[in-house]
Amino acid sequence: MKEIDGGITAVPGIKTAGVASGIKATGTKDLIVIYCDELATSAGTFTTNKVKSAPVLVSMEHIKCGKAQAVVANSGNANASTGEQGIKDAKKMAELTAKELGISPEHVLVASTGKIGRFMPMDKVESGIKLAVSKLSYTGGHEAAQAIMTTDTFPKECAVEFELQGKKAHIGGMVKGAGMINPTMATMLCFITTDIDIEQNILQTALKTAVDKSFNMVSVDGDMSTNDTVIILANGKAGNEKISQQNSDYNEFFKALSHVTISLAKMIAKDGEGATKFIELQLKGAKSEDDARKATHAIAQSPLLKCALFGEDPNWGRIMSSLGSSRIDMDQNKVDIWFDDLKIVENGITTGFDVEKAKDILKKKEYIIAIDLKVGDAQGTLWTCDLSYDYVKINME
């Protein structure tokens, strides 16, 4: 397996384009269309928030058939909390895209991100879709990744080439998302393409499992924004024998898919709004994977700790307190904690570590906080960032 350029269009048979439709008042690109030359096997994971945007509701309906050929997505307006009108508008987006492409509306998936509670400017959307379809290109991946950005400071793409049954196969992905301090509201849109041939139910399992270990470990969790969407399209062009069970071929594919989703997930944490630090949180010795997930999320969701990390203060007490509040199985007198390879806590109390050494680690742009609960064998890894003045600035505006 090797990383390659091209984002979602690194995969044969995939075209895309991003255009400025005028949804964003700034005039920057805000609408994309993704198109597969052939009808693709399709799977998706969507927000578990009880307040679901109209495009999420429409895509959840459309994806039931297990096939899709196009995606239409916009930034600048979430089309959430928009009632019946919102549903009508999201359906209309699928219809307009289908009409331009000469395919069925049910084979078009819809995604939106932006402000909640505003109706879509459908005249702008309509001309934007026409323009995007006219500009579809086999090399449009990078442009599309830029067009779905909101508070993102850089486009997020990853593509890999790997071997499957002696044939070259590909996966390309792009993601949008930066507001990751609060998992309940950081909209994430992710579109993944691949040319492998795979059964729909197996594809769905692979996607769900990969998302759980990547995007759901950037504090996104089960608590998600109204619009969170991850979609994968598999067009079968690699010519492999169809994957229909979780065999070694599945494992090869899953490894490549995980590489793409984890790479994209890390980019989200690195681009956390106002973030100055990128932190990998490794937790082991938990009673269960669920405990590991809960504990890492509790720590990553502590504004108090995140402010300390911004201030480069080795305040490990805030880690202990977050752990204790996460309601997991634990014994405060067993916990060990490291900053990179410097052990700062052993059996719940300080090791008497060199504070200057600890500060030197916290001054770095990237470092690891490792925790061993020593009550079991389960583990989990999460990616997060610090909380700076700029986070407040970005979100007060």
Place this chain on the structure above:
Amino acid sequence: MKEIDGGITAVPGIKTAGVASGIKATGTKDLIVIYCDELATSAGTFTTNKVKSAPVLVSMEHIKCGKAQAVVANSGNANASTGEQGIKDAKKMAELTAKELGISPEHVLVASTGKIGRFMPMDKVESGIKLAVSKLSYTGGHEAAQAIMTTDTFPKECAVEFELQGKKAHIGGMVKGAGMINPTMATMLCFITTDIDIEQNILQTALKTAVDKSFNMVSVDGDMSTNDTVIILANGKAGNEKISQQNSDYNEFFKALSHVTISLAKMIAKDGEGATKFIELQLKGAKSEDDARKATHAIAQSPLLKCALFGEDPNWGRIMSSLGSSRIDMDQNKVDIWFDDLKIVENGITTGFDVEKAKDILKKKEYIIAIDLKVGDAQGTLWTCDLSYDYVKINME
């Protein structure tokens, strides 16, 4: 019932003093002793965090007998994550206080707040306790309220006088706590005194119920810091017939107790670290009280919303999204939302409200956000604040 001056010493038979023992490097007051002339009936609620400070563990043990005569508390050091040494030190604090007062160590409760993971400077603590006991005064309430402050910007006290069986009765309280953005780590210490005569189990019920509707509705919830402690001492000096069941006398007492705890809870929200706004969050129409509690906490724990409130931006979409992420029973198409008396959302979509009017409300120092879920009859009220640059500044240092 009327509010009176004097804090905890508004209650007959209660002495206290606050002194500078040197635990805080700044040389400000950091240690208090509270003393009842007679052995008092005592009840307490403590943090549910699995990482519990040494003083919490010791006080939980001491309060089992249902009686207490003194409290020793300090700021500047939490004595948490300090292992066996910490337990020894907390016990020693009780012993030293008991010795100075000539009472049993089991009748002394201990509380600490401050940095986690540091051992107590016991030499300073010992001389501090001696000094505090020598200064005990029937008018020391205000001084003691000052001595337990950490990042608090003002001391928080409330006392009431009310009638019980034709006799004058009193309740006095003081609380320390300001870091309330993140409920998992905002240490709160609260000491309440009263002169009513009451059975211990009834007192415990009253305290638990009052705490649930006050301090636990300032985003403190079940997730608490390692040190959270609420203690009540009832010395019986009012001379009422002992309250031994939840009758009308109990109701009178509970009303007065709730007045004190809610007043103190509101002060905590008003003094939120870096807060510029005080917001009362009223939620009704929930399926259950538990849903009302979950929903209000989900909203109050959203840094994204709190930044918008700091920026005086009527971004109600963030309220909808928080509601949806709280996993309560709800229908997004039924939700109504008001800022004060301006209805901004009806049945899940905008009312087309006057944005300038909404901004005028959000410019105020204090306002109400009201929500009607319209799926049941349960309700809840929570007090919170905004998230400003100063919150980051205070917590990075």
